[in-house]
Each structure stands twice: as C-alpha cells, then as structure tokens.
C-alpha cells in the first residue's frame with residue numbers, strides 16, 4: 252500500500268507514531284516507525300498485532316520498510332485511534348497504551364507482549380514496566396493470566412490519579428521491584444474511588460495470584476454495573492464549548508464516579524497534533 256506520512260501524533264521509547272494517508276483510498280491511519288536497526292520491539296509488536304483480531308485491540312493494517320530522505324524506516328501501519336489529548340478539560344487520564352475513541356477503549360503497544368505457552372509456568376524472559384508488575388512477576392517466578400489482572404488494577408489507579416502506582420519509587424525501578432516483589436504491600440488505592448471501585452481494586456491487587464479474581468469473576472463485579480449506568484447517562488450529555496466539537500473521554504466527576512463523554516476537536520486543535 253502506498254501512503255504518505257503526516258504529522259507526528261505520539262512518541263514512545265521505541266518508536267514514533269505519525270498520521271498517514273493511503274494514496275489510493277485517502278484513508279487515514281497511524282504508522283509506528285523506527286530505524287530498522289532499532290526495530291526489534293516493533294517487529295515483535297508487528298508479529299503480535301498481525302495475529303490478533305479483536306475490537307479492543309488496534310487493528311493491524313500491514314508493515315513495510317520505506318526510504319525517507321535516504322533513511323530507511325521500519326513501519327507498522329494500524330488503525331488510527333484518536334487519543335484523548337492532555338490539554339482537554341477532563342480530570343481522568345488513560346494509560347498511554349490504552350487509547351480511547353468513539354468506539355471505546357483499545358489496547359495499543361504490544362512491544363512487551365508474549366504468548367502464554369504454559370499458564371503459571373516459569374518465565375522465559377522478564378519484561379514490562381516495573382510499576383505495573385505483579386509481585387510474582389517482580390520476583391521472576393511466573394507470568395500467567397493473574398499478572399494481567401494485577402496490571403488492570405494498576406491501570407485503574409493510573410486512570411484515577413494520573414500517576415503510575417508506587418509513585419514514591421518512580422525514579423528508582425530497582426527499589427520499586429523490590430517493594431513489589433518482597434513487601435506485603437499493595438499500591439495505594441485512590442481514596443476518592445467509590446466503595447465498589449475500591450473493592451474492585453482489592454480483587455485485582457491481591458498479592459497472592461491464586462487469590463486474585465479472574466477476568467470472568469471481575470466482569471460480574473458490581474463496579475462494572477455502575478459504569479454501564481454511567482455510560483447510559485452520558486449518552487444524553489452534550490458538550491457545548493465551541494472549541495471542543497468527537498473523541499471519547501473518561502471523566503472523574505468528583506462525586507466518586509467515572510463517566511465517558513464524546514468531544515470533537517476543532518480544526519485548530521487538530522493542527523496542534525504533533
């Protein structure tokens with residue numbers, strides 16, 4: 252597919268993400284690029300994305316190597332998910348690897364992903380962001396499905412506070428790993444979350460992976476019933492500001508509830524992207 256690169260819309264530690272346009276169809280999509288010599292994580296991500304088809308994962312469109320001003324670039328093309336810009340008026344934040352669009356939340360960034368071959372088995376490799384690691388992962392013991400539910404709890408904390416869990420150790424990953432792996436502590440829960448929200452977190456953030464709730468159990472947790480209600484209410488909610496005219500935002504409304512709402516950007520804000 253022939254395409255042209257547009258403005259940069261995001262940067263991570265391994266790659267730069269730009270908007271791109273298909274020459275034949277005019278379709279807008281996102282391209283994640285890096286130099287081929289530094290493309291190990293991106294190639295791994297390409298492998299995972301190409302195997303996944305799920306409405307909650309950014310859609311993979313292909314990969315290629317381009318020559319841009321005599322500089323080769325390794326590129327993964329994927330669905331463009333307009334992300335919530337930090338400048339908008341909302342207090343809730345989404346983790347940078349969870350993009351929120353009109354269709355809901357989608358997971359992007361599979362640079363540290365791996366297929367589970369043997370659930371609960373010993374770890375062949377150790378990767379991830381320390382602050383989101385489950386105690387058993389920090390100790391290098393195992394990385395099974397329960398570790399994902401621990402990470403979910405950590406993501407909720409990040410969304411509610413705007414900070415990663417264990418912020419007190421954010422400049423010292425080694426001490427964070429030690430605290431996570433060998434203390435009896437769990438990350439601090441935001442005190443302003445509802446009782447149901449706190450209870451949901453307590454089920455995700457159990458230090459013993461065998462005591463942690465499973466995804467199936469969590470899906471029936473009353474905290475999620477409340478979110479459904481919130482979404483219905485929000486369908487009636489309209490933003491009136493002329494400068495905010497089509498992405499979905501998550502807001503913590505101060506009375507212990509989260510809600511989603513939709514905003515469209517004015518042309519000016521679109522130009523500011525990148």
Ligand SMILES: Nc1ncnc2c1ncn2[C@@H]1O[C@H](COP(=O)(O)OP(=O)(O)OP(=O)(O)O)[C@@H](O)[C@H]1O
Pocket residue numbers: 260261262263264265266267268281309329330331332333334347348350359360362
């Ligand atoms: N499909 C997409 N649509 C819109 N924006 C995207 C998309 N993919 C990534 N982005 C933006 O680009 C940013 C960087 O992307 P990403 O986190 O995947 O890069 P990375 O180099 O793998 O990051 P990390 O530092 O976590 O390794 C994201 O935070 C997001 O804002």
